[in-house]
Every structure is written in structure tokens, then in C-alpha cells.
Amino acid sequence: MTVRADVTPDNPSRAEIDFSRIANLLDDNWLVWMNRSWYFDNDTTGSVLREVDAVLYHRKYGLLLVECKAGKISARTQNQTGNVVWMQSGKSMAKPPHMQVASLIAPLHEYMKLLLKAPQNKEFYRVRVQWAVCFSDMENMEGIPLSEIPRKRALLKPDMQDVNKFEERLIEILQTPEESHGGRPYPNDYLDEDAFFALRNFFDGIGDMQTAADALREDSYYSEQATEMQQMMMDSISRNNRVRIEGVAGSGKSRMVVWEALRLSKIGKSVAIACYNDLLAEELREEVESALAKERKIVTAKYGRDGGVGFGKIEVNVYADWCKKYAKAVKELPKMGADKSQYYDKELPKAFTNAQTKLFKDKKQREKMFFDAVIIDEAQDFASEWIDSLIGLLRDKERGYARIFYDPAQRLYAKRNGIENAQVKAMPVMVLKRAFRNTKKILEWIYKNTNIRLQSYNNTPQGYPVKEYRYRDSSEQEQLLLNSYNELVRKYELKPSEILVVSMHSEARSGIKNISNDTFAWNKVGGKKLIQDKVNIVSAYRIKGLDTMAVILVDVEEPTETSKREDWKRLLLVGATRAKKLLTVIRKKA
Template sequence: MAVMIPAHPPKVHLERHAERELWERFRDKLSDDFRVYHSLPYLRQNGAQGEIDFLVVHRELGMLVVECKGKGVERANGQWYRMLKEGGRERLDKSPAEQARGQVEHIVKGLGDPMRRAIGNDRTSHFPFLYGWAVAFPFGPGPNKKTLDFPPEVLLLSRDLTGDLEGALARIMAFHGAKLPVRIPPLSQPHFEAACAVISPDVEVPFETRAASLDRERESLVELSEHQQSVVRGLMANPRVRVQGGAGTGKTLLALHAAREMARRGKRVLLTCFNIGLAEHLAECIEKRGEGFEGSIEVTHFHGLCERASALLGKPFGPPRGAAREEIVDFWMHRSAAILLDAIVEGHEEVRGWDAIIVDEGQDFGEDWWAVLDESLADPKQGHRWIFYDERQTIFGRPSCVPEDGMIFGLSENFRTTHAICDDLNQLIDSPMYPHALAPVGEPTSIYPMWGPSKTQKKLGELLEQLTTRDGVALDQVVILSPHSPERSTPGAPGELGGVKLVYEIAERGQGVLFTTIQSFKGLEAEVVILVDVDVDNDWYSQELRYVAASRAMLRLYVFAKSSWPN
């Protein structure tokens, strides 16, 4: 594997998905003779800071600046554009070639003298490395070569990344070498090390930071096994399927995979769930992949679909003002589903005609809802209805009522958490889960006493300050969960703790550390979870609620408990 600097991959989000893909290809397909620098900062001649997507360095081949572009970048009518996720496109200030060439010029000018001095060759004006640039399109066939404004020889396409990547880099460097006025010989190993030290001076880190430890452990987590993916393909012929499994066994990933697989086959797919936050997460996951399907995938929570039906019928949506609790419950459990059924019967295509319906966290659905969803299928009897569920996560005060028709498939291998967290979870359920063999061991759960409001705030603030400020854990990797609303929790709902900003809406996650309820965060996950107001002696903090809360943690779990944990 190549030596990657830094050693941890970029986080996956829409704008950097291509960079993550290219980072992984460089790491896995290149030998350790290569050093690959990602997001390398440099100073432009005007003093402004720039950033290079990738700088690939090899003792014999030389130094290559690689500009990485995703699917949404294209050239049309002599101009380069970036496609916008909300539709339309915007023109790029510079073409990919102009960006890469400019970065090479800055690197050669800025590092030439220091590098020559470092290797003891300051009497020549030549840069001591063979150097060049390339443009990478990790996804798909890449741009039409006939429309390019740069030589096709410097393209790195998906077939290069999955094939002989070292050969492709050698080919590009040979292309650049043929254009130089003089031949630049390979560096000796000591000179190569000295040159790399100029590119990115070593910083001695006497211990592994918690942030680095979390990144390393997350890389060890297996997202979805080939066996499970093959199971989805094998089950495609079955219209009614139930997939049952514990937290972290891959249900949501399988639901996403099933939705994509059906859309690839030209089906119109509804991917739905109960929780608003989970629906937003599922929609983001579909959007991140940016795949084009012959069919389509619509993602919404169940009551979002009911609200759409209400608008189509021209009716207000929601329980009446001042309604009693029984009326409110009746609306959300029964009346909302009846509104959806009315719109289906009236023939509104916006809420009916699905070829397939995929339900995640199906144990949260009301009994009336299943018949309504079946009626929304293009073929109510033979249309695909797949349900992913865990009956041990019924925390909304109603029993699970998943239909018992169709094939059932069980999951028992935990892909999401460390061995240590999985051990905690197994103390809260009857049938055990088994952590994946490649999952990290992790650290045991840290348990703190639950004090009064002021002392809990102080200790919680110290923990947040330690994690985010001193250990470098990102804000979006940490979540605080309580069975109560933040305002009614022991710590209250302050604006910050320990100098760390808190936010209270899932949509604001990353702008501060999220503090929300266990119920709102159901179906979601975080690298670090802090549980507060834990009281195993109170009936309202049920075993099911503790199981749901603890299973949100992937790598670290901290518990502020009034008594013991987990039982």
C-alpha cells in the first residue's frame, strides 16, 4: 500500500466523494514506494493559500499533481461547468488543467530552492524531480476526449484506477518527461527522503490522538459484507421480504442497497421510515452516491407522505388545535394513514404507483399503515414490499406489528460497533449479536455518576473539552442523548459546555455538538455517544430504550448514570 499523508481518508460528503474514492485507490493499488499527499496546502505568489487535491511522489517516476473531479464536472461549448445538486450548473473559473498546471508552477517555484539545498544540489537551476500534472475522474468514463482542452494523455479514469494504476502513473510521467529540455535522473533514497521532508516536514506526535484513534478504528468497520449484498440480489424475485436484525447488523445499509438495486432494474421505489432524522439521512445517502438509475428512488418518512396526500386533497394536516392527548395519538396513528388512503383512492400519482416499497425501522409503524402502503403499490398483491426491522427497538409505547407474510431473513453479525460496545448491547438483549471479526476491539464504556445539574454540566463540559479541543475529535462525531428533551434533562439546554457549542437540531449537526433525545436519534449513529440521565431503576428508562441509546455509538460510549450500567 502507498504511504498516505495524512494517514486517514477524507470524510465522505457530496463534494468530496470523488476524492475519497481516489484516496482509497491510491492507497490500495500503489506500492509503498509511493507517497501520496492529500489536501496539501501551499502558498501562491500573492501570499494566498491554495490546496492541492493530491501530490503523488515516487523516487524514480517523479512528482505528479493530480486534480480530482467528480461526476458533476463537464465541458460544454468550450467552457467547464459544475452541475448543482438542486439542478442547473455553474461555470468554473478555471478548467481542471489550468488548476493543475498552476499548482505545479507554484510547487516548482516555491519548493525548488529549499529542495535543492536539502539534497545538496543548489548549483543547478533545474528542479530535482521530474514533475507533471494529471486530471482524475474516478467515476464513470470521464469527459468526452474530443471536447478536452488538454492532452488526453494526462487523464486518470476509473479504468486506470481499477487496473494497472502504477502503469498509468508511469505513462503520464513519461509524457511529461518527454517535454522537458533535460533528462532528470532519479533521486537516491537519502535524497528522496530529504525532498519529501521539504514537501511536508515531519511533525513528531508522541502519542496517538483520540481523533486519530477513532479514524483508524472507523476504517476497520466493515460496511456491508459481499454475502449480504448477494443475499439482496438473491431475494429480488420475492415480492414480500422481512429482514430482521439487531442494531448495527446492516439493516439500513441493506435497505439502501435494495432500493438502489430495484431502481437499477427500472423500478419506481419508495424508501420510507418513521423517524424524520432517519429519512433525511437515507435521502443524503442516496444523493451522495450520485448514481443515475433507470427507475427512481423517493425518500420520505411515513407522515411526510401523509402530509403530501393531505395537500393533494386540499385538507389541513395535523391534529386540531387544543386537541386532547387521545385525539393527538389517534391522528398520528390512524387519521393520517386514512388521509393517505383517500389520496391513493382518488388516484393521485404523487402518493401511489410504486413498483417497490422499502421500509426501514419497520417495528415503528402502526398496524393500519401496512394496508395503506400496500394499496399505494402499482400492484398491491405482487408489488415489492420489503421491511427491515428490529422488534427489540420498540420504544414508542406500542408493540411491533410487522406483517408476517413473505420470506424472512435474519441478521446477527454486527458491522457498526466495536467489540466492547457490542458486549454492552448483548447484555440488553436475549439473542446475542456477534461483532464482525475485522471490527476494532475498542475501549470499555466509560461510566460517570449522575450528579445534580451544575456538577453534571461541569463534568460534561470537561469531557466535551477533552474530546473536541485537546483530542481533536470533530464536532459532528459527538452526540449527547437523553430520554428527556434537553430542556428537561439534568444538564439543561445551555448554549455551550466547556467552551464547546451545543446545537439541538439534527440539521445543525456539525455546527456544534448535537444534544437531542434518544427517540429523535433513533436509526442514526455517531462515532462518540454520551448518554445522560441514565437510570436503570426507573421503568421509563426501559431495557429497550437503553439498547437503542447505546447502539447509536460506533466507537466510544460514555454514560452518566444514576445507578449501574447497562443493567
Template sequence: MATYIGLGANDPTEASELRVANALKRLPQGWVILHHVSWQSKRGGRQGDGEADFIVLHPTRGMLVIEVKGGGIDIDAGRWFTTDRFGRRHSIKNPYEQATASKHALVGWLREHELAHRVRVGHIVAFPHMDSLPLIGPAANQQISITKPQLEHIETVLTSCFDYWGLQAELTDQETAKLVSLLAPTISVTPKLSSYSSDAETQILTFTTEQVEAFSGLRASRGGLILGGAGTGKTVLAIARAEQLARDGFRTLLVCYNELLGRDLMARCGNPPNLVACTFHSLCLQEALQAKLPVPSVKSTDWWENEAPSLLIDACATTENLYDAIVVDEGQDFSPLWFSSLRCLISNHPDAPFFVFADPLQDLWKRNWLKDMEPPFVWELVRNMRNTNPIAACVAGAVNLACRSNGLPGPTPRWQVSAGVPTEGDIVLAVEHLLEEGFDPTSLVVLCASPSLVERLRERSVGPHSFGKWNSKGIAVETIGRFKGLEAQAVVLALPGVASFEGQLAAYVGMSRARSMLVAVGRSPDRSALNWPALEP
């Protein structure tokens, strides 16, 4: 029996095509029949498309395109018409012209796949409802036409047609299989991980916008403490509140501790009227310079912790630079002295807005930030708006919290097992996998607890891509602490160990930086200690 492949369906639904298919199936072994083969190519200088009702292939005889026309036909001054079973007349394309177009498209396609020299192609038209065929013009003759009675002797008719066209083929079994697989491909394509991640990214942005709109109710509030875990959108909301205050006519200061976050705040805010975004220590230095106060060239840790805020207080008395409102992002990084110095910059009006956004769990610096704080109200954000649901579950599990996510699906986070403390080679391998999955290098960030690992990685590269600093060329590599408050589409997190609570907090902070794709690199025991979900392929 011949090999029959139905591309649209196992069997044709049209009665005329079904008659032809049943006849072709009776061909002996070695013949291959394909039903409903679509094509696309240029016709008359323009791109066109069409389909061949059947293609018949024989490894030594060649290939035939069969066009099928059911019902009766009428030709009026060269124009073709057909009459359906209800007696209705329809204008149709010349079937011989259709068969010729399909043949030429197929020859061009074979040439592209370097098979045209191995098999020649002809065409034939079948009229399965007609007992005989009248003279219908120079484009048609008996040798390239099939009528109803001839379907009973299909091999003889096809052999005559092959001879008429002078067809031949020299196809090996492998070439025949290749040709059939090209015409009727069997393909299973899995979308790259980056595509799945990008879909999640779009939804995350939508949820964040919804949260900003919900938060607009705080417009009536003049200050307060807004608490939220990693990923709850504190920075987005802090920016929204600062911009809202500025639009309402308040000269507003948006301030944070982290240097990288400070740059990000300035970039995201731009330079609108009434709004200044900066880091706390850059503010101290700027005010001291304007007040012409001495600043040491070499600054100790104590200077940054205590003398800088004191210098800001002294500068305020001289410059009298006042703000109408202050918004503090990542307030858990501040000390009570820093908050006091900031209040020197705000007007003496008792209702002057002073907002602090903070996550108590991200208190990495232990500056006792909550001491003496008496906010007029406390607002708690409970839903993770940054991370997809799979990442949010990892973030919550790291510190034994209940997962309250936005419910967005996304790629399953990966745990890449390292033999010991993650090395440069472990990180390079993880990054290579993400690049192979289609992630853009600028969408990736590598986070490490160890500054020395950061420096070593910045001397390495992955293919044409080098490692570098955040917002520089190449793949960003930063410490977890420096990247706190920021986020990226995909994060590779190097975990040196999470035996201590501080290690768990570092993992919590690092994981939450990934919006839609997370790869953790660490030892197997660390995975258990962080309650890493078991649902991983």
C-alpha cells in the first residue's frame, strides 16, 4: 500500500477529493501521497500563496501535482465555471493554471532545498465526477487529465502522465524521507524561556500601575510609615507619592541610602519641577558644600554614620534650603539621627508631609531605624507585586512567610547545585543557560553576597558579553546589598551559605530582585534551609 499523509485532516472532507484520495491509496508500496500541501512564492513578481490538492511522489518516477475539480464544468469564452450538486453555477479558476502554479512553486521550493536536480515535477487535473472530458483548450489534454472511470486504473493513468512529462527521479530512501518530512514536517517547538518571562513582565507592569492608582487615596494624608515586604512595590509607590506631592505644588525631596537605588530614582523621576531625588549622603555633601563647611578628604565609617548627618543639620542653619515634603525610600537603611537631620530640611508647618517606605526584614545595616519614630499612621502593603507567583513563593519561603503574590504565572525558578561556595565557573554556566534561552544580556543581573566574587566576575566574560557594573555595558554584577531596592527581569543569585538568619535575609533580598526569572546557585543543603519549592522540573 502507498504511504498516505493528510496534512489538513486524515481524509478529505470534499466528496470529490475523497474519491481521488481513495484511488491514490490503492497505489502499491513505494508511492507517497500528500493531501492539501500549501505553498507560498512569487507569482508575476509578487508574493502569492496557494495549495496543491495532492502531491504524488515516487523515488524513481518523479513527482506530480494533482488539482481536483468536482461537479460539472462550463467554459465560456475561455472562462471556467462549475455547477454544484444544487445546480448553482460558479466562476472558478482554470484548474490547469492552478496546477501549473503549484508545480512552479514546488520546483522553486525544491531548488531552495537543493533537491530540484534529484526529482522532476509535472502536473495533472482530476475530474472525479465526470465520465469523460470534452476538448477544453490547449492547456489540457487526455495525458494530463483524469476522469471518474480512470480512477479505477490510477497507476496506469499516473504512469502515462509521468511518461508524458518525461519525469524521472533519483531519490535515495534518505532523500525521499527528507523530502516528505519537509513537505509534511513533524515539529515540536518549545518557546524560549525568555518569551515566557517577557509575557510575565507585561502583566507585572500592569499590576504595578493598578497599585499606584489604588495608592492615590494617600493624597489626603500628610505623612506616615508604609511597610511592605520585598516586591510589594514600595519604591514604585514612593516615586508615585513624591511625584504627586510635586504636582500638588510641594517642593519635594525623594531620598534613599543606597547609591545604585539613588541613581535609579533620579533616572526614573527625571528633572520635573518641585522634585529632587538623591541619596542621603550626596544630600549631606551637597548641603555642606553650599554652606562652605569643611569636609574631610578621607571619610571614616563613623563620619558617614554620624558626622555627615550632623553636618547636614549645621548646613541647614546656614543655607535655609527647605522642602515642603520629604519621601524616604528603603527607610530601614536609615538611623534615627539621619531622620532627625532630614527633618531640619522640612518646613516648620506641623502638617508638612514626611513619608517613610520600609521593609523591616531588609534591615541589613542594623541602625535601629524605628527608634523614636511616631508616624501619624502606618500603612501595610501585603501583596507581592514585583515577582511572578513562582518567585514570590521562593521569596516568602526563604524567611518562612506566607506567600501573598499577585498570582501571575511565570517560569519556574531554577536551583543550580554547586559543590561548595559558588565559583565564577558556576555563575558563568548559569548565565550561559539564560543567554541560550534568549535572554538579552541587559536584562540579566548577577547578585553575590561576596564583594570579592563580584570583582573576580568583572574580569570574566561569557562569549562576546563581558561582566560589568549595573547600567554599564555587558552583564551587570553587583552585591546583594548594593542592589537592594532595584530589580531586573532575570537574576542569577550566588548563595555562599544560609546557615545564619543573616544569610537567609540576604537570600530573601536577592531573590526578590528577580521579576520573572530566578536562578539560584548554591549547595543542596541551602536549598532545603530556604524552603525552596519542590515543584521544579
């Protein structure tokens, strides 16, 4: 049985019934589906809902889409307008028979790229797609201009009397030379079993109506682009004991931090990772632990119970916790006074440096408390002396490994000059100029509003337009936030953990600080983790280095003072680039 989805007994189209009858006689090299519908939503063709009367697929020759028409079909050009009018058995037709089926070529070709995981340079995404119109009651093309439907794309009544003749005509149509392809037929691969089953399942109806939620979660571009680029960079980084990596927002610096820590651990090196905000530290810690657990499982399975290899320890902390750990080790942790800023910016770092000096003199403490490698993420948040104190954690002051990741455009603490540190500036630099996290629509919005241009890749998805709403007061902003959240849930079926509300202010200064809706929760400083069953509200200062599917950016109020505008734009950049695919901006009316 070659027809996998046949016409129903009550099908009103005699042409479809006739087509199905002859298609049932084809051998099992052909797969045939009748009356298929698809929803496509991709960057090239946009959102389209299409149906087709018949689909035929042969692994050697490709995929054919067929529109079936019964009765006498004709077309004539109107003298007054020059428009072509189509008639079916004396009645005008709403749409030319070839228009709908031909318009399916582009979205199907695009869909094949994702469905069959074609290489980026693969033309037409592995499967040739062609179209034809079946005139089941017509003996010839009389009355139909060849400029509208060429004979080579028409299946007529004589073509459907014999299955061998029918098959010959199908192959002829599939092998039609295309001007757009240099006068040659579109290419077609003989699909391997995995790809063949994926294609067959798609036409069988497994996932053939892709929802907006499904489309949103298509993340293959990001992972493939990131993996290829970053692995190449990591190969270069591994050749240098000291290196700094300057990367734009969304270039994958934090992912590379985890990869490099894992690489060093697997060769027995101990690694200290430092960042500034607690949420990022917890995220890095969880990713490191997960990656190490997988590696240990693989090695243990291969080499036996002892794992066959010694993994070096990896420890992740925010800078303040590194300071406290070492100050406590020598029992010299300073007490916090009224001036918290002085405590964290000066007193703790000084205690950290003093503790290192004492501990390093003791051989046992040196082995226990110091490391083979130091990795600093978001180094633009650090003061220069903090960088020195972290590099001071190296056992080998000359040959120890140091990796410094940073982005000058995300520098939010003007007085901190960590990236101007002498040791950092002496390191060779690698630059990540392109962002893969965000869609082109988000990057365009960022450039328009900050004048900071982040380069994307040629095949970065266009994505969805950024939505902007304006508020006059706090109550109106709260209502716009609720409306935006409800729309994201309704349209894209997002979970609370996939939506993040990012404020341009601290909680104390935010216009939504008193929000009473139980769906939302302010993530307090020191909370360590995002709350999984709530929509977290966080300051842009705390969320650096992290991202999520959808971001609602609130408290967007441009400062009137010229001196504050550049800092504000950098903060806006940080907040907006947390959104991987959907960005909503709620800004105050001027």
C-alpha cells in the first residue's frame, strides 16, 4: 500500500479520487499522502498555513506537490486589466490552480533545513521539491496558456490511464530543469534512514502543525553556531597559559568558562572560577557540577570503579565569598560597619590579600587553598586590585593558568577598572565580535536605542519584533506587565521559569516594587537561585551573564541628564540582551 494518507469516502473532489486511484498502483518506492496541511513559521517565508491535495515522495527523485482539478479548466486574459481569469466548468475560480501549490516550495525547502539537519552550505536542504497540477478530466492543454502552466508540469487524463505512464510523468516533472539553478534540476539526496523516517513522520502528521510554542523552542541554530565557534576558540585558548577573552553580549563567554574549567579539570588541574553576581555564580556552579558528573560517569564506565583519571577540583564563588573564605581561614574576617560599600569594596579585598600571603607560606595550606588555574567571568565588574587578588590564588605565580572574560560595553560600575589591570593588558587577547544568543530583531532594537551595534551571523534568525508599551505611572506599568505576561503564556505556552522581568532599577527604586500578583516575585540579593515556579523580577545589574527565552524589560526611563545617558544605554544593553527570542519593553512616556 503506497498511499499512506488516502482520500476519505465522502471526499467531494472527483479529481482527488481519480488521482488516489492511480497513485495506489505505484510500487512501494513511492510514498503518497492526500490532503495534507501544514503551518510554517520561519525567518525566510514568515508565517503561512498551507494545504495541498497530494504529496508524492521517491527517495531517488524527490518530493512532488500536486493540485488536483476536475472538469474543464481554462484561462483567458482580460483586455481591460491584463489579469488572467481562470474558469472551471464555466465558473470563475477564486485562485489559479498552480498558485497555492507553487507557493509551498519555499516554505517546504526551508522546513527541510531544520527537519533533516542539513549542513549550512547544502542547497535546497537535501530534498528536491517540485510542483504539478492534475487536470483529471482534460485530454490536452487547450484553453490554458503555457505561460501560466507549462505542459511539463501538467498531469492530464491520458497520463493517468496507465501506472507506468503515470510514473514516467512524475519522474519527468521532478527532474524539470530550473532556470534559478543554472538550467539543471534541483539536487536531491538519497536520504539515510534517520532522515527518511523524519520526513515520513512529518508527512504522516506527527508534528505537521507546528505551533508558535514549538517554533519558539527550535534552538538548533544557537547550539550549533555556538558549539562550532566556541570550540574553535577554546582550541586556541588552550595553547596559552594566560589569555583574555573580550566578547560582546551573547557571544557565549559564560559557556566557554564552563568548557575551559572542565577541560582543565580533566587533565588534573584545580580551577577557581570567580564572577561578581550571585545568580551567575550559582548558574555556573550547577553547569560545572552537571558537566563533571557526566564526564565522571563516562570515564567510570570505561575504566572501572576508580574512574581511571583524577579530576581536578572546580570551585565557583562570587568575589565577596572568595574574600570571606580566605579571611575566615586565618580568622581575620572583618566586621561589617555602617558603610557596606566600604566593606565590600575595600575591607574584604584587603583581608583576602592579607590571608593569601599568610596561607601561601604554609606548604599544606598552599596545596589545599590555592589553584592551578583562575577563571574570571564578567571581569568588567571587577576593580583592578580584585583581579590581582584572584590571580594571587595561583600556586604557580609564573606558569599558572589565567583566563579573563569581559565585555567593555557591559561595564556598569564606572569606578572599577579591572579590564585596565596591568596583568590583564599584558595577556594576549581573543575577541568574540558576534552575538549568537539574540535574534536579529532584538539586535536591531538594541542598536536603534543605544547606538551599540552587535554583529550577528548571516544565518541568525530574524525572530519576532520587539514589542514596546508606554506607561504614565506605576499602576499603568503593572497592568502592562500583566498583559504582556498573559500574552506570552497564551501565544507561546511559556512557563514562568521561561519569562524574566528585568528592571532598570533596584527593587527599592522600581515602579513595580509593590506588585501584589502572586505570579511574580522579586529575587532578593543573596537569593542565589532564580525561583522556578515564579516569574522572577531582577535588576539588570544582577542578571548579567544569564539569559532566558523571554524578557519583559521594565522601568525603562531615559535620564534627562546628559552625563548619565551612556551608563543608561549600557544598562539597557545588558537588560535587552538577556532575551534569547522574545523581548517586550515597557518604557515611560516622555
